[in-house]
Amino acid sequence: MNSIQSFFTDWSDVIGKSIIETFQMVGISLFFSILIGIPLGLLIVLTRPGQSFENKFLYQFFNLFINIIRSVPFIILLFFILPFTKIIVGTTIGVKGVIVPLVVYTAPYIARLMETALLEVDPGVVEAYTAMGIKRRHIIWNVLLREARPSIILGLTIATIGLIGATAMAGMVGAGGLGDLAYRYGHLRYEVDLMYATVFILIILVQIIQSIGNRFAAKLKKD
Amino acid sequence: MIQLENITKKFKTKKGIVKAVDGINLHVKKGEIHGVIGYSGAGKSTLIRCVNLLERPTTGKVLIDNVDITSLSLNDLRKTRQKIGMIFQHFNLLKTATVYNNIAIPLKLLGYNDSEVKNRVAKYAEIVGLTEKLDSYPSQLSGGQKQRVAIARALAQEPEILLSDEATSALDPETTEAILELLLKINRELGITILLITHEMNVIQKICDEVSVLESGKVVEYGSAIELFSKPQHPTTRKFLNTISQRNLSPSLIKQLNVSGSVIRLTFLGESTGKPLLAEVSKVYDVQPNILTANIIELKNGIVGNIVVHLHGKAHIVEKALKYFTENGVSVEELGGELNE
Numbered sequence: 001m002n003s004i005q006s007f008f009t010d011w012s013d014v015i016g017k018s019i020i021e022t023f024q025m026v027g028i029s030l031f032f033s034i035l036i037g038i039p040l041g042l043l044i045v046l047t048r049p050g051q052s053f054e055n056k057f058l059y060q061f062f063n064l065f066i067n068i069i070r071s072v073p074f075i076i077l078l079f080f081i082l083p084f085t086k087i088i089v090g091t092t093i094g095v096k097g098v099i100v101p102l103v104v105y106t107a108p109y110i111a112r113l114m115e116t117a118l119l120e121v122d123p124g125v126v127e128a129y130t131a132m133g134i135k136r137r138h139i140i141w142n143v144l145l146r147e148a149r150p151s152i153i154l155g156l157t158i159a160t161i162g163l164i165g166a167t168a169m170a171g172m173v174g175a176g177g178l179g180d181l182a183y184r185y186g187h188l189r190y191e192v193d194l195m196y197a198t199v200f201i202l203i204i205l206v207q208i209i210q211s212i213g214n215r216f217a218a219k220l221k222k223d
Numbered sequence: 224m225i226q227l228e229n230i231t232k233k234f235k236t237k238k239g240i241v242k243a244v245d246g247i248n249l250h251v252k253k254g255e256i257h258g259v260i261g262y263s264g265a266g267k268s269t270l271i272r273c274v275n276l277l278e279r280p281t282t283g284k285v286l287i288d289n290v291d292i293t294s295l296s297l298n299d300l301r302k303t304r305q306k307i308g309m310i311f312q313h314f315n316l317l318k319t320a321t322v323y324n325n326i327a328i329p330l331k332l333l334g335y336n337d338s339e340v341k342n343r344v345a346k347y348a349e350i351v352g353l354t355e356k357l358d359s360y361p362s363q364l365s366g367g368q369k370q371r372v373a374i375a376r377a378l379a380q381e382p383e384i385l386l387s388d389e390a391t392s393a394l395d396p397e398t399t400e401a402i403l404e405l406l407l408k409i410n411r412e413l414g415i416t417i418l419l420i421t422h423e424m425n426v427i428q429k430i431c432d433e434v435s436v437l438e439s440g441k442v443v444e445y446g447s448a449i450e451l452f453s454k455p456q457h458p459t460t461r462k463f464l465n466t467i468s469q470r471n472l473s474p475s476l477i478k479q480l481n482v483s484g485s486v487i488r489l490t491f492l493g494e495s496t497g498k499p500l501l502a503e504v505s506k507v508y509d510v511q512p513n514i515l516t517a518n519i520i521e522l523k524n525g526i527v528g529n530i531v532v533h534l535h536g537k538a539h540i541v542e543k544a545l546k547y548f549t550e551n552g553v554s555v556e557e558l559g560g561e562l563n564e
Contacts, residue, residue, distance in 0.1 A: 134333065222319050
């Protein structure tokens with residue numbers, strides 16, 4: 001008992017700070033990734049051949065764009081876009097500096113997940129609404145996005161968990177977080193207890209997020 | 224009400240250009256139920272989708288109330304589409320919405336106010352018989368119930384025309400019957416003009432006034448249901464008729480029987496269906512009729528009876544007997560060797 005107590009008195013500050021940093025990074029970058037990813041996903045679905053806003057050029061362009069970014073491992077992307085990061089937020093270090101690469105990494109991923117979710121929607125329903133004389137933007141909102149909600153939420157759950165993984169590398173630019181804690185203290189300084197504790201927290205975190213996502217999706221899914 | 228003028232629809236495929244619809248003219252009058260029947264691949268789905276421009280015809284005009292809708296702006300086209308309801312083979316309902324919302328959402332999107340939406344949902348759910356299911360989700364309903372929701376959704380916009388794209392093809396016979404009853408009721412009580420496509424002859428039989436038979440993108444026969452059922456002209460029409468009533472015997476059987484008389488098909492129509500003509504004939508002339516097969520088909524607007532009969536007797540007397548039938552309004556057809564109908 002004593003050793004557990006002393007472990008917490010020694011490390012609770014550091015762990016607490018790391019948890020907050022992780023939440024900050026995940027929360028902020030998830031917000032911006034969704035803001036970019038969902039419209040981007042919608043765009044590559046709607047500009048597809050045979051869809052309502054068919055546009056070969058836009059479709060090919062965004063398709064290629066997403067593929068290119070998705071090909072680069074996060075750790076490389078992090079350094080590769082340093083100049084871009086600097087322009088956007090004015091710094092390349094700390095939590096602020098890591099948000100940009102995290103968003104650049106996650107938004108195209110979310111776009112792909114959105115694409116899959118939206119393509120699952122029965123085109124027959126879209127057709128039925130078109131036949132009723134309903135406006136396209138209403139159809140996008142009330143049919144496409146509505147029917148895709150369960151899959152969208154599951155997709156966002158996956159993206160969030162992926163994002164937590166990516167934040168572990170944020171330590172490279174001094175942004176901290178749980179992953180960084182496990183790496184610096186646990187691996188480099190060989191504080192095994194701390195590494196285990198961090199990994200344990202990460203496991204719990206991922207479990208919670210996945211359960212929440214599953215529950216929400218199940219609630220919206222009616223078949 | 225609906226007038227299709229010289230509609231052609233070509234599709235580009237990998238094998239080249241396919242003409243799904245090839246110069247079709249079709250006129251659906253107000254208040255009637257018009258059925259288009261054809262085998263799969265005949266182009267009927269493409270044809271019905273041309274009526275509300277879900278598919279734009281390559282050439283030709285689509286006149287709704289004498290307005291060519293192919294030249295309308297998107298906005299005006301939307302307005303016209305609101306007058307044309309459509310139901311589908313696979314219902315096309317929102318899975319994530321209750322029955323109530325499936326009917327209500329389109330109304331809200333079309334700008335009706337809350338109380339109007341409520342009233343209409345209640346009214347049309349009642350007409351299709353789903354008042355108790357308003358809080359259910361489509362996955363909790365049977366196929367027939369889902370189609371009822373789709374019908375209510377279409378009716379709630381109070382359209383003048385209803386397009387039915389194989390609406391009963393995914394349903395079992397009993398449910399098909401019930402949905403056809405419902406369509407008939409809608410047509411009679413709400414005065415909605417219905418254009419439907421199907422590959423099932425019993426759909427035509429039960430509810431259609433006018434029929435077009437479609438083959439390879441062309442109308443090969445057109446007429447009232449009674450005409451088509453009593454005097455089918457085109458081989459395809461006859462094939463379809465054979466799916467619901469036996470009109471023919473095998474050629475070998477006919478050959479055998481023809482030795483001692485002739486095998487004829489008598490088609491009774493309207494009044495003549497009620498007369499005991501066969502009995503009269505055997506009294507008046509020296510012939511013995513032997514009924515080989517017989518059936519009676521109830522159409523929406525009348526009755527058509529078919530009897531295939533073997534008349535024993537001398538040739539010249541048989542001929543007189545046949546004349547007697549014709550004089551009494553029965554059409555007579557000799558079944559010599561009509562092969563492979």
